[in-house]
Amino acid sequence: xxxxxxxxxxxxxxxxxxxxxxxxxxxxxxxxxxxxxxxxxxxxxxxxxxxxxxxxxxxxxxxxxxxxxxxxxxxxxxxxxxxxxxxxxxxxxxxxxxxxxxxxxxxxxxxxxxxxxxxxxxxxxxxxxxxxxxxxxxxxxxxxxxxxxxxxxxxxxxxxxxxxxxxxxxxxxxxxxxxxxxxxxxxxxxxxxxxxxxxxxxxxxxxxxxxxxxxxxxxxxxxxxxxxxxxxxxxxxxxxxxxxxxxxxxxxxxxxxxxxxxxxxxxxxxxxxxxxxxxxxxxxxxxxxxxxxxxxxxxxxxxxxxxxxxxxxxxxxxxxxxxxxxxxxxxxxxxxxxxxxxxxxxxxxxxxxxxxxxxxxxxxxxxxxxxxxxxxxxxxxxxxxxxxxxxxxxxxxxxxxxxxxxxxxxxxxxxxxxxxxxxxxxxxxxxxxxxxxxxxxxxxxxxxx
Amino acid sequence: xxxxxxxxxxxxxxxxxxxxxxxxxxxxxxxxxxxxxxxxxxxxxxxxxxxxxxxxxxxxxxxxxxxxxxxxxxxxxxxxxxxxxxxxxxxxxxxxxxxxxxxxxxxxxxxxxxxxxxxxxxxxxxxxxxxxxxxxxxxxxxxxxxxxxxxxxxxxxxxxxxxxxxxxxxxxxxxxxxxxxxxxxxxxxxxxxxxxxxxxxxxxxxxxxxxxxxxxxxxxxxxxxxxxxxxxxxxxxxxxxxxxxxxxxxxxxxxxxxxxxxxxxxxxxxxxxxxxxxxxxxxxxxxxxxxxxxxxxxxxxxxxxxxxxxxxxxxxxxxxxxxxxxxxxxxxxxxxxxxxxxxxxxxxxxxxxxxxxxxxxxxxxxxxxxxxxxxxxxxxxxxxxxxxxxxxxxxxxxxxxxxxxxxxxxxxxxxxxxxxxxxxxxxxxxxxxxxxxxxxxxxxxxxxx
Numbered sequence: 001x002x003x004x005x006x007x008x009x010x011x012x013x014x015x016x017x018x019x020x021x022x023x024x025x026x027x028x029x030x031x032x033x034x035x036x037x038x039x040x041x042x043x044x045x046x047x048x049x050x051x052x053x054x055x056x057x058x059x060x061x062x063x064x065x066x067x068x069x070x071x072x073x074x075x076x077x078x079x080x081x082x083x084x085x086x087x088x089x090x091x092x093x094x095x096x097x098x099x100x101x102x103x104x105x106x107x108x109x110x111x112x113x114x115x116x117x118x119x120x121x122x123x124x125x126x127x128x129x130x131x132x133x134x135x136x137x138x139x140x141x142x143x144x145x146x147x148x149x150x151x152x153x154x155x156x157x158x159x160x161x162x163x164x165x166x167x168x169x170x171x172x173x174x175x176x177x178x179x180x181x182x183x184x185x186x187x188x189x190x191x192x193x194x195x196x197x198x199x200x201x202x203x204x205x206x207x208x209x210x211x212x213x214x215x216x217x218x219x220x221x222x223x224x225x226x227x228x229x230x231x232x233x234x235x236x237x238x239x240x241x242x243x244x245x246x247x248x249x250x251x252x253x254x255x256x257x258x259x260x261x262x263x264x265x266x267x268x269x270x271x272x273x274x275x276x277x278x279x280x281x282x283x284x285x286x287x288x289x290x291x292x293x294x295x296x297x298x299x300x301x302x303x304x305x306x307x308x309x310x311x312x313x314x315x316x317x318x319x320x321x322x323x324x325x326x327x328x329x330x331x332x333x334x335x336x337x338x339x340x341x342x343x344x345x346x347x348x349x350x351x352x353x354x355x356x357x358x359x360x361x362x363x364x365x366x367x368x369x370x371x372x373x374x375x376x377x378x379x380x381x382x383x384x385x386x387x388x389x390x391x392x393x394x395x396x397x398x399x400x401x402x403x404x405x406x407x408x409x410x411x412x413x414x415x416x417x418x419x420x421x422x423x424x425x426x427x428x429x430x431x432x433x434x435x436x437x438x439x440x441x442x443x444x445x446x447x448x449x
Numbered sequence: 450x451x452x453x454x455x456x457x458x459x460x461x462x463x464x465x466x467x468x469x470x471x472x473x474x475x476x477x478x479x480x481x482x483x484x485x486x487x488x489x490x491x492x493x494x495x496x497x498x499x500x501x502x503x504x505x506x507x508x509x510x511x512x513x514x515x516x517x518x519x520x521x522x523x524x525x526x527x528x529x530x531x532x533x534x535x536x537x538x539x540x541x542x543x544x545x546x547x548x549x550x551x552x553x554x555x556x557x558x559x560x561x562x563x564x565x566x567x568x569x570x571x572x573x574x575x576x577x578x579x580x581x582x583x584x585x586x587x588x589x590x591x592x593x594x595x596x597x598x599x600x601x602x603x604x605x606x607x608x609x610x611x612x613x614x615x616x617x618x619x620x621x622x623x624x625x626x627x628x629x630x631x632x633x634x635x636x637x638x639x640x641x642x643x644x645x646x647x648x649x650x651x652x653x654x655x656x657x658x659x660x661x662x663x664x665x666x667x668x669x670x671x672x673x674x675x676x677x678x679x680x681x682x683x684x685x686x687x688x689x690x691x692x693x694x695x696x697x698x699x700x701x702x703x704x705x706x707x708x709x710x711x712x713x714x715x716x717x718x719x720x721x722x723x724x725x726x727x728x729x730x731x732x733x734x735x736x737x738x739x740x741x742x743x744x745x746x747x748x749x750x751x752x753x754x755x756x757x758x759x760x761x762x763x764x765x766x767x768x769x770x771x772x773x774x775x776x777x778x779x780x781x782x783x784x785x786x787x788x789x790x791x792x793x794x795x796x797x798x799x800x801x802x803x804x805x806x807x808x809x810x811x812x813x814x815x816x817x818x819x820x821x822x823x824x825x826x827x828x829x830x831x832x833x834x835x836x837x838x839x840x841x842x843x844x845x846x847x848x849x850x851x852x853x854x855x856x857x858x859x860x861x862x863x864x865x866x867x868x869x870x871x872x873x874x875x876x877x878x879x880x881x882x883x884x885x886x887x888x889x890x891x892x893x894x895x896x897x898x
Binding site for chain 2: 010040042043046051052057058159290300301302303305306309310321322323325326327328329330331332337339341366368369370398399400401403404405407408409410411412413414418419421422423424425426427428429430431433434435438442
C-alpha cells in the first residue's frame with residue numbers, strides 16, 4: 001500500500017503524519033516542490049517585522065523529522081501529471097531535472113493556493129512583492145534589504161494586507177493601503193470595517209479605496225509608483241500585492257477530479273474527491289459552511305490542519321469526518337485585533353436569514369483592573385428564535401476570546417438567550433463581571449423581544 | 450407597587466436596576482447595612498497589593514447614582530425582621546438607631562454571604578483579618594498599615610487565599626498557606642491542584658497542609674502565631690482567615706422561607722423563593738448545577754449579577770429564567786491562572802458519570818510567537834458518547850479563553866468529537882494553529898475509541 005501526498009505545507013504534512021499514526025506499515029511519499037516543508041505562512045509578517053527573529057522559527061518540521069517517522073519527503077519535486085485511472089503521478093525532480101513516474105494506492109492532494117498577481121503592466125518590477133510561500137517571503141525580505149524602501153504601497157485590504165501594514169510600519173516605512181473595495185477587510189459588516197479604517201488612519205496609514213490598480217510604473221527596473229483606475233499616481237518604492245489567493249487545482253483538473261462552484265476541489269465530509277481513493281485537503285479544497293450549507297473557499301492554516309488530519313486518517317483506512325466551517329478568522333493589525341465567526345449581518349441577509357444585530361462596546365476586564373481594553377462586539381442572531389448566526393469583534397481587547405466563545409456557541413447551535421446566562425469565567429484580571437458576550441447577547445435578546 | 454430589596458452589593462443593586470428598567474413607575478427601596486453599595490469584593494485583593502491604586506475604584510456605583518434612577522438606597526439600614534404574611538420588614542436605621550416598619554408588594558433578598566471565622570481562641574486578636582465586605586477590607590488594610598507585618602499566614606487554600614497570597618507577596622511579606630485540606634484549591638482534581646502547589650513553592654510560598662488550625666496565639670493583644678491541630682506553632686504577625694463563606698439566611702429563615710440542602714435559600718428558575726412574591730439572588734441562594742441537576746452553592750460575583758437581573762425582572766412583572774450554573778470559576782495567583790468549568794474527573798465520578806479524562810500541556814500561541822505561554826488543560830468527557838463534562842486549566846497562558854470555550858461547549862451539550870473540529874480563531878498572536886482545546890478534545894476522542 002502506497003500513499004502519495006502532493007504538497008507539504010500544512011495540510012499535506014498533517015495528513016502524512018496522521019496516516020502514519022493510523023497505519024504503521026504503509027509506504028508514504030510526500031512531494032513538495034519547494035525547498036522546505038511544514039512551514040507557517042501565517043508567521044511570515046512577523047518575521048518581516050522582526051517580531052519573530054529568525055527565518056528558521058517559521059519552519060515547523062524538516063524532511064528529516066518526517067523521515068524518522070518513515071515518511072519519505074521529496075523536496076523540490078513537482079507533481080506535473082495525474083492519471084487517476086492508472087493511479088500514477090508524473091513527478092519532476094527539479095534538482096536533477098528528471099521526470100519519474102510513481103504509482104499510488106491512495107492519493108492526497110494538498111496543493112495549496114497561490115497569491116493573485118493581477119495581469120497589469122509592471123507586475124514584475126523589482127520591488128513588487130507578494131507573500132505566501134517561503135520563496136515569496138525571501139523575495140520580500142530581499143527587496144527590503146536591497147532596496148531600502150521608504151514608501152510602501154499595499155494593494156488590497158484583506159488580512160495579509162493589514163498584517164503587512166503593521167510589519168512595514170514597524171520597520172519605519174510609510175504605508176499606503178490601496179484597493180478597489182471601499183471597505184477595509186470587507187468580510188466584516190460596514191460598521192465594523194469602519195472601525196478598522198478609522199484606527200489605521202490614526203496610525204498614519206494612508207488609505208486610498210474605491211479605485212483599482214491599473215498598472216505599476218518603474219524607473220530603471222525598480223518600482224516607482226502605482227497607477228490607479230481613478231487616474232492617480234501613488235508613488236511607492238515597494239508594492240505589496242495582497243489581493244488574495246486562488247486554489248491550485250490544475251493537477252486535480254488534469255486528473256479529472258471535480259471542482260466545486262468556488263473553483264476549488266470538491267470533497268465530501270471524508271475529504272475524498274470525486275475520484276475514489278483520491279483525497280484532498282487544505283487551501284486547494286472548498287468547505288461546507290455549517291450555517292448556510294453552501295460551499296465556501298478560504299485558505300486558512302488551522303482548517304488545513306484539521307482537514308489534513310481527516311484526509312490522512314481516511315487515506316490510511318480510517319473513517320473520520322470534517323464537518324465544515326463557520327468561517328472563523330482573526331488577525332492583528334498594529335494593536336488592533338479583528339475577528340469574526342459565522343455570518344455577518346449582510347451575509348446572513350444574503351443567505352436568506354432574517355438577521356437581528358447589536359453592536360456594543362465593552363472592556364475586556366474589570367474597569368478598575370489595569371490593562372483593561374475595549375472591544376467592539378457585534379452579534380447577529382436570527383429573528384424569532386434568536387439563534388446566533390455570527391459574531392464580529394474589533395478592538396485592542398480580547399477579541400480572540402469573544403470570537404472563540406461565539407464560534408463554540410455556533411457549534412452548539414445556541415441562541416442569544418442561551419448566551420445571556422452563560423456561565424463564563426469571571427475574575428477581575430480576566431473579564432468584567434459580565435462578559436461582553438453576555439452583555440451583547442442580552443441586548444440582542446431584548447431587541448428580539 | 451413597592452419593591453423592597455434587601456442587600457446592595459452585586460445581586461441587590463443589579464436586581465433593583467433591572468426592576469426599574471422593566472417598570473418605570475414602581476417604588477423601589479434598597480436597604481444596605483453597610484456604608485457603601487455596589488462595590489466589587491472580587492477586586493479587593495488587587496487594592497491591597499496596589500495593582501488597583503484607590504479604594505474608590507472598587508465602588509462601582511453610589512447611592513446617588515441609584516437615586517437618579519428613582520431607586521431609594523438606604524445605607525446603614527439593616528433589615529432585622531421579615532413577616533411574609535403581612536409583607537412587612539422591620540428595618541434598623543443604624544445611623545439614628547431607629548427601628549422602622551416597611552410594607553412591600555414584592556421583596557428581593559440579596560443578603561449575600563459572610564466569611565467563615567472559626568470559633569477558635571485568638572480569632573479576635575489584632576492582625577487576624579478576613580476579606581469580603583468593605584469593612585473587612587478596611588480592617589485588613591489598617592492591619593497592614595499599623596502592624597507592618599512581615600510574616601503572613603493564610604488559613605485556607607481556596608481562591609481568596611491564593612489571591613491574598615499574591616497580594617501579600619507583592620507587598621514584600623513572606624507567605625505561608627496552611628489548611629486542613631491536603632489539596633491546594635481542592636475543587637480541582639488532584640493532578641491539577643498539584644500544579645498549583647508546585648508553582649507556589651517555586652514562588653517561595655510555604656505550604657503547610659493536612660493540618661487544621663487549633664488556635665491563634667497572641668502577644669500584647671497582637672497575633673503572634675497559629676497553632677495547628679498537628680501541634681505545630683507557625684509564627685505570623687498577620688493571619689488571614691480564608692476559610693470560605695456561608696450564606697446569610699437568617700432573615701429568610703425567620704420569614705419562613707425554605708432553605709435548600711446546601712443551607713442557602715432555595716429558589717426556582719424565576720429566582721422566586723418558597724413564598725410567592727419573595728425573590729432571592731446572589732450569594733444567599735443555591736443554584737441548580739446544569740450537569741448533575743443537584744443544588745449547589747458557591748458565591749460568585751458574575752452569577753450574582755445574572756441572578757439579580759432575573760430576580761429584578763420578575764419582581765417587576767417580567768418572566769425571566771435563570772437556567773443554573775456549570776460551576777465555572779477562575780482566579781490568578783502570582784502569574785499562574787487557574788480555571789475550571791463543569792465537573793472534575795472526581796466530581797463526575799461522584800455524580801455517577803463514567804468519566805474519561807485527558808491532560809495535555811500546550812502553548813497558548815504559535816510556538817515561535819513572542820510571549821507564548823503554556824497551559825495545562827484537562828478535559829473530562831463521558832465514556833461512550835464523549836459528551837464534555839468539564840475542563841480544568843492551570844498555567845501562565847490563556848486559561849480564561851480555554852475555560853470560556855469549554856463553558857460554552859457545556860452550554861451547547863457538545864462532545865469532545867464536536868470540539869475536535871471546532872472552527873476557532875487562529876492567527877499566530879492569538880493561538881497555536883490548533884487550539885489546546887482542539888488538541889485535548891482530539892486526544893480525548895482517541896481515548897474514547
